[in-house]
Amino acid sequence: MAKLKDQNINQDALSKAAYSLFDFTKKEKSFLLVICILISIAGILTPYTYAAMWFGFFLAAYSAIANDSIQTIGTFIASNQERKWYWLWLFMGLIFVGTVGFSWYTLNGDVSYERLQVPGLDRAPENFVFLQLAAPIVLLVMTRLRMPVSTTFLLLNVFTYKAGTIAGVVQKSFIGYLLAFGIAIVVWYVLEKFVTNYLKGKPKPYWYILQWFTSGTLWAVWIMQDAANIAVFLPRQLNVWEFIAYAGIVFFGLGFLFYLKGDRIQKIVNEKTKVTDVRAATIVDFVYAIILFYFKMYSNMPMSTTWVFIGLLGGRELSIALAKSKKLKKRKARLVRAWRLASRDVFKAFIGLLVSLILALIINEGVRKEIFDLILGR
Secondary structure (H helix, E strand, C coil), X not given: CHHHHHHHHHHHHHHHHHHHHHHHHHHCHHHHHHHHHHHHHHHHHCCCXXXXXXXHHHHHHHHHHHHHCCCCCHHHHHCCCCCCHHHHHHHHXXXXXXXXXXXXXXXXXXXXXXXXXXXXCCCCCCCCCHHHHHHHHHHHHHHHCCCCCCHHHHHHCCCCCCHHHHXXXXXXXXXXXXXXXXXXXXXXXXXXXXXXXXXXXXXXXXXXXXXXXHHHHHHHHHHHHHHHHHHCCXXXXXXXXXXXXXXXXXXXXXXXXXHCCCCHHHHHHHCCCCCCCHHHHHHHHHHHHHHHHHHHHHCCCCCCHHHHHHHHHXXXXXXXXXXHCCCHHHHHHHHHHHHHHHHHHHHHHHHHHHHHHHHHHHHCHHHHHHHHHHHHCC
């Protein structure tokens, strides 16, 4: 009898999983058709290096910014929902052009702020394999599933020819997560009573000025870190026409993203406590910008800003739960909710890391050789 009961439980779980898959397929027919078309085009263009380069870049530009929008312009979109999307786009779009333009002009055509000059990433691809073009398509699917995947891991690792570079990126990203998590707990625990008392009523007009300033600063610092994720498909030094194409494609891609109000990944920001309030959003952006600027000055090694961001939001939620509830029962419930939100984001980010490592091992012979030599003790 117990065996039959277990069988029923397994069958119910299987039925739910199958139904969820069927429901997703039914709802996302148009999106899945686009993915199939993109995969077909990637397969056709792979042997043609120049065409494959620009196709891969185009996919990476939209998929990377669409996924990473939750980190930088996510709180900006959430707290400015009543404003016209094109004003938000022009503000952030022009900051992007100015930031990458400064790097291109001062660093001899390099738009990555020297993030692509580190060993293992310093050579532009001379030819492409299908999985390198498929990486941004995988990122598009994960973004559609509202997964905060690290674009640094998923896009850079498939081009890295040194295992040591991958290890360096992972190490710096994990340190960033822990630092952001700890800083968020301290900052929001100290500020919680002040924030609770102050974040009442309608925000004063100067808060919107502060928020636009901090959001713009954060966006510029983020570009200094993550422009490499998009430019990895391109030559390490761009000529004038290549730069115009690079900046133009991203600029208009941003416009589409703002038109969609951040698309589905935006829900990760909107579900967090009070981030739609312009004052709370300003504090989040300010702390995040300081952390990213510190790591920019620390070294040129790329890092996952996604991990820093989910650490920041996770620590913030935990701190608010600790400071806000005086009654033990309410505090426990808030802590459980905060832990679930933080652990869910980390789990999804780990999936992206695992996928990127598998792709790096399959694609790059140099990475495979280094890892096998390390395992065998050579």
